[in-house]
Amino acid sequence: MSSKIFIIGLPRTGTTSICNSFLQLGYKTAHTAYTQQAITTADVIADTPVFSEYALLDKHFANSRFINLERDLPKWLPSIRQLLARMHTNLMRPDGGFNSHLKRCYLDVFGHYSLAEIESDEYLTACYNRHQRQVTDYFKGREEQLLTLDVADSNSPQLLQQFLNTQQPINFKQLNMGGKVTAWNDIKHPDKVSSTRSGKIDKSLGYNHT
Secondary structure (H helix, E strand, O other): OOOOEEEOOOOOOOHHHHHHHHHHOOOOEEEOOOOHHHHHHOOEEEOOOHHHHHHHHHHHOOOOEEEEEOOOHHHHHHHHHHHHHHHHHHHHOOOOOOOHHHHHHHHHHHOOOOOOHHHOHHHHHHHHHHHHHHHHHHOOOOHHHEEEEOOOOOOHHHHHHHHHOOOOOOOOOOOOOOOOOOHHHHOOOOOEOOOOEOOEOOOOOOOOOO
16 A cells, blocks of 8 residues: 555644645645545545544555644634534434535544534533544654644744655645635645545545445
8 A cells, every 4th residue: 555644633723724735745635535536546635534534544554644733722713613513514414414424524523512512612622632632642652653733833844844855845825714614626736636526425435444
């Protein structure tokens, strides 16, 4: 299995911005991947399903590397709250709504939340901290495979250069600001990998056999 780079930061931590940077560096990049072809083709994959299923992907794709993203909680909390409120109906309905891979991963991290629960900073902070703790615990003793970044930090481009062993300039262009979540759809680039097959997903993604 070819090695890959998985961006395992939670939603609203800068996944679109870093995916855009990887496109500029010449990596085939998928921001979400819901077909075996997308998983196989992309060099870099972010968001769903990887922020939840990085352990399975690690076992399936030997020698892969992982980038976890951090974001200041005062900025992340209102942003994730807005996103989860918008997604609530389609996440929770038993039939239809979002595709099965997206639902599985969001529910794994955020639970079968109510709209009242996500009004609580404590609830969302617990979800964030649990993810960070699980990532740290999973990669304990293998820290060389993991880079943790805050894309808003001025040192992050240099840290990513070192992780990738490249001298190519890296710029994190801030995307999806102000609650927007569609910036990836607007990016046109030959190395951008489609997450679906003309809107259709695969029941199994090859590594998870669901």
